[in-house]
Amino acid sequence: MLKTKIADPTRPGSLAYSARARRWAELLRYFPDLAEMHILDLGGTPTAWRAAPVRPAHVVTVNLDPHTARHVEVGITPVVADACELSLPATVSTKKFDLVYSNSVLEHVGGHYRRQQFADTVHTHADHHWVQTPYRYFPVEPHWLFPGLQWLPFRARVAISQHWPYGHIPRAGHFQATRDVQEVELLSVAEMRSYFPASTIWFERFAGLPKSLVARK
Structure with a gap:
């Protein structure tokens, strides 16, 4: 029960649900035309976008898990691929993305070299991005x-x-x-800035303390 009250992002009233709602509010404030955008989501799933408060014009999700590509629907194209060495299929590779989005993925890709590859993918595929990762020095490990x-x-x-x-x-x-x-390798602010030097780093806070970092541009 405690786990559900704290960590379930689909349960209204849970800490995870409240944090996700605040993050979405900030995303929409920063990108008010999100509903009109073509988005590349690195590490995301169609399920997450079905539950989103705003549905973009089109989303391409990139995930290593083949189960994420089982259900195709209008407006969401799932791709099974490695975000650090991304090769999109011809059906989507020529599309221009307005935004690269990623939520709690960068800390999972595996070491500095892979994180740099991930950042290069972000910079290559759009002029704008929103990349979130938990902050190493928040007192509670989030996973x-x-x-x-x-x-x-x-x-x-x-x-x-x-x-x-x-x-x-x-x-x-x-x-x-x-x-x-x-x-799992959590990142510091200095590391985040090294991968996204031209971005603004937004500190998502809980109880006044930085909980996660978002590189946005």
């Missing part, structure tokens, strides 16, 4: 909802991941928990 998890030794993080029942990442055996911990 596990565990205080200070990101600053603990690797072995301790794996042990917690095996037993901690909250957050978005389910408990697992040692092998999977190790992979889960290895797969």
